[in-house]
Each structure stands twice: as C-alpha cells, then as structure tokens.
Amino acid sequence: MRFPVLPVLVFCFASIATAQSTAHWDYLGKEGPLRWGKLDPAYAACSEGHEQSPIDIRNARLNKALQPIEFHYVTGSVIEENNGHTIVVNVKPGSYIVAEGVRYELIQFHFHHPAEETVKGKYSDMEVHLVHKSADGKLAVVAVRMAEDVAKPNAVLAALWPQIPRAKGDTVKVTDMVNPGGLLPADRGYWTYTGSLTTPPCTEGVRWFVFEEELALSRDQLRTFGTLYRMNARPIQEPHGRKIEANE
Ligand SMILES: [Zn+2]
Structure with missing residues (x-):
C-alpha cells in the first residue's frame, strides 16, 4: 500500500507549485x-x-x-526556446558582469518587438x-535597443535566427557557438534605474542598465522576429519619482 501514496503526494505538490504562478x-x-495584476495574486506587483x-x-x-560595466x-553553446511570449536564449554558466561592485551571472537573454524602454x-x-x-539573488538586466539598418546584420542573430523555434514550447540547441558580447554596442555609455521584470510576476528590485547607443540589425533579421512576435512589449510604466542616472 505504500507505493501508491507517494506518487499522489508528489503530484499534489507539483500542482500547488504550478498553480501559484502560471496564470496565463x-x-x-x-x-x-x-x-x-488581476490575473493572479502572484502578479499583484504588475498593478x-x-x-x-x-x-x-x-x-x-x-x-x-x-x-563602466565590466563584461566578462x-x-x-546555447539553447533557444520559444516560451510563447518571446524567444529566450539560455546560456551556460561562465559569462558575467560586474556592475556597481556586484558580480552578476548571465542566465539568459531574450527579445522584445518593438523595444520596451523608450x-x-x-x-x-x-x-x-x-x-x-x-x-544573493539580485537581478540586473542589460537592455540594448536595436534599430534596423539594411546593411548591418547582427552576427549573433545570424547564428540564432536560422534555427529559431517557431512553435510555443519548442527548444533548439543552436549549431553555432555564440558570444553574447556580440549583442553589445561599441559605446558602453548607459542609463541606470531601479525597476522590475517587464512580464508577470513583475517582480521589483531589478537593476536596469539601458545602453545609450542602439545596435544595428538587418531588415530581414527584424522581420524574422516580427513575424513570430508582432508585439511583445509591455507599455511604459509610471516613473513615480524614480531617479534615472547616466554614467557619461
Ligand atoms: Zn525582457
């Protein structure tokens, strides 16, 4: 009689865990x-x-x-994932930044169309x-705005897009090796402020670094993502008196 009990318990815990934060x-x-903010109590911070x-x-x-932010x-190798909201590129441990004296490991990068920060x-x-x-679990997001420039395809996107996973839930191990540094503009001047995740649960306490210079991508590269995700940008939020600082 013992064996049937354990799977049931495991199933219940799994149900509770997913029910808490997966409102669509x-x-x-x-x-x-x-x-x-109304879809799930866990998303209250959004509103x-x-x-x-x-x-x-x-x-x-x-x-x-x-x-300046130190980029290491x-x-x-990377894994591309279509999570139904964007394309997420999961990286292996080893890449990190040092910003304001704190070391942060790169976990993943993903894309928004159009840009979110204006x-x-x-x-x-x-x-x-x-x-x-x-x-200690603090999040830092480096945001790089991208602008179409017909003659300037981006090398990282050139590696990622040919294998872009088109269906929600699909993941692909990308054939080419990728260096996320190829997504950084030449000039590293940035704006910084304290904000949140831009998707539910909209968790706050996130340090944002928004590069001042835009990165070029080709028209085809823009179209490839735009066809898949026509609009996946959260609207602009109230600043509520927050300070925005520039490093140069
Ligand atoms: Zn994002």
Missing part, C-alpha cells in the same frame, strides 16, 4: 498588460508596484561616480534583455 497572460486583450518597468528614459542625471562574456518617447525597432543574477 498575454500582450493583448483580456489577459493583456492592463489586467496582469500595485511603484517601481515597474519599462519606463521612458528622460531627464537622466549625470553621475560621474558610476563606473564567453563563447559557448528614450524621450521614441521607440526602437527591437530590444534585447540580457538577464543576470547575483549570488
């Missing part, structure tokens, strides 16, 4: 961004938080004490979010 959400309609992302970058204050990205109200064509985590 979307970018449009009844499950769209204006209703995220009640006062440090939400993305925001419109304007009136940034120069802070010369801010150091390495080339490695600059003085202007939207870029796309944005990549490089998501990092420190040893």
Whole structure:
C-alpha cells in the first residue's frame, strides 16, 4: 500500500507549485498588460508596484561616480526556446558582469518587438534583455535597443535566427557557438534605474542598465522576429519619482 501514496503526494505538490504562478497572460486583450495584476495574486506587483518597468528614459542625471560595466562574456553553446511570449536564449554558466561592485551571472537573454524602454518617447525597432543574477539573488538586466539598418546584420542573430523555434514550447540547441558580447554596442555609455521584470510576476528590485547607443540589425533579421512576435512589449510604466542616472 505504500507505493501508491507517494506518487499522489508528489503530484499534489507539483500542482500547488504550478498553480501559484502560471496564470496565463498575454500582450493583448483580456489577459493583456492592463489586467496582469488581476490575473493572479502572484502578479499583484504588475498593478500595485511603484517601481515597474519599462519606463521612458528622460531627464537622466549625470553621475560621474558610476563606473563602466565590466563584461566578462564567453563563447559557448546555447539553447533557444520559444516560451510563447518571446524567444529566450539560455546560456551556460561562465559569462558575467560586474556592475556597481556586484558580480552578476548571465542566465539568459531574450527579445522584445518593438523595444520596451523608450528614450524621450521614441521607440526602437527591437530590444534585447540580457538577464543576470547575483549570488544573493539580485537581478540586473542589460537592455540594448536595436534599430534596423539594411546593411548591418547582427552576427549573433545570424547564428540564432536560422534555427529559431517557431512553435510555443519548442527548444533548439543552436549549431553555432555564440558570444553574447556580440549583442553589445561599441559605446558602453548607459542609463541606470531601479525597476522590475517587464512580464508577470513583475517582480521589483531589478537593476536596469539601458545602453545609450542602439545596435544595428538587418531588415530581414527584424522581420524574422516580427513575424513570430508582432508585439511583445509591455507599455511604459509610471516613473513615480524614480531617479534615472547616466554614467557619461
Ligand atoms: Zn525582457
């Protein structure tokens, strides 16, 4: 009689764990961004938080004490995943940044179309979010806005897009090795502020670093993602008096 009991218990725990944070959400309609906070108690921060992302970058204050971000990205194999909201590229451990004296490991990067952060109200064509985590669980996102430039395909996207997983739930091990450093612009000047995840559960306490310079991608590369995800950008959130600082 013992054996049947254990699987039932395991099943119950699994059900509880998934029920807490998997209310379905979307970018449009009844499950769209204006209703995220109501879809699940775990998503309350989406509507009640006062440090939400993305925001419109304007009136940034120069802070010369801010150091450049140190990037220690390495080339490695990656797994592309279509999670139904974006394409997530999961990287192996080994790449990290040092920002404001804290080391954060790169976990994954993913894309938004159009960009989420605006600059003085202007939207870029796309944005990549490089998501990092420190040893004590703090999150730092490096956001790079991308702009179409017919003559300038991006080398990382050239490796990723031919194998882009088209159906929700699909994952693909990419044939080519990838260095996420290929997603960084030449000029490393940035704006920084404290915000949140831009998808449910909209968790706050996330350090944002938004590069001032845009990265080029080709028209075909933009179209490849835009065909798959026409609109996966959360609307701009209230700043609620937050400071935006620039390092140069
Ligand atoms: Zn994102």
